[in-house]
Amino acid sequence: xxxxxxxxxxxxxxxxxxxxxxxxxxxxxxxxxxxxxxxxxxxxxxxxxxxxxxxxxxxxxxxxxxxxxxxxxxxxxxxxxxxxxxxxxxxxxxxxxxxxxxxxxxxxxxxxxxxxxxxxxxxxxxxxxxxxxxxxxxxxxxxxxxxxxxxxxxxxxxxxxxxxxx
Numbered sequence: 001x002x003x004x005x006x007x008x009x010x011x012x013x014x015x016x017x018x019x020x021x022x023x024x025x026x027x028x029x030x031x032x033x034x035x036x037x038x039x040x041x042x043x044x045x046x047x048x049x050x051x052x053x054x055x056x057x058x059x060x061x062x063x064x065x066x067x068x069x070x071x072x073x074x075x076x077x078x079x080x081x082x083x084x085x086x087x088x089x090x091x092x093x094x095x096x097x098x099x100x101x102x103x104x105x106x107x108x109x110x111x112x113x114x115x116x117x118x119x120x121x122x123x124x125x126x127x128x129x130x131x132x133x134x135x136x137x138x139x140x141x142x143x144x145x146x147x148x149x150x151x152x153x154x155x156x157x158x159x160x161x162x163x164x165x166x
Contacts, residue, residue: 006036009043016051026080027052029059038065045073056080064101066108075115081149082112082119089141090134093127106145113147121148126156 007015019027035041041061048057060083061074074082086105087098112119121142125135135153142151 006040009047012044013047013051016047016055019055020052024055026056027058029057031060033062033065034059038067038070041065042070042073045070045077049073049077053078058083060085063105063109066104066111068111071108071111071115071117074112075117079117079119082117083122084109084119084148085122086138086142086146087122087124088127088130088134089138090127090130092129092131092134094129097128098124109146109148113149118149120150120152121146123151123153124156125153126158 033041035044048055056078058079058081063084063086086100087093089100089102089105109119109121123135123138123142139151139153142148
């Protein structure tokens with residue numbers, strides 16, 4: 001989105017310190033992309049690692065955001081699980097429905113596995129243009145090449161009156 005609400009780094013740091021003092025043990029960051037932007041996500045992880053190293057974290061991440069530094073920050077953190085939406089790798093699914101940067105996915109997601117980061121790959125079944133064979137191909141790719149800790153698959157939720165871009 002072009003605009004979204006954010007809290008200042010000072011407030012986040014203060015909240016992390018407060019959570020530590022309050023003996024909070026687990027946080028689930030319900031943000032579709034940790035921090036919303038690459039630099040902000042890295043900074044949030046740095047603050048967690050510095051101010052709240054004992055708090056276990058679950059967070060969502062777009063695979064396209066990952067780079068060597070991001071993987072390192074995640075691996076140094078206290079993650080119960082990193083949730084990563086892949087949705088599909090079937091090229092028959094239109095690009096506007098789900099575009100994946102397969103080169104980044106192939107490079108960085110196995111690095112999470114290699115660094116013993118528990119992460120969940122999420123697929124969506126029933127996407128426009130997908131087939132049972134396409135879903136099988138996505139599952140095989142994820143399991144064989146990416147090696148997640150967990151693989152979840154969700155049914156597409158078709159919302160009435162949703163506009164379709166052709």
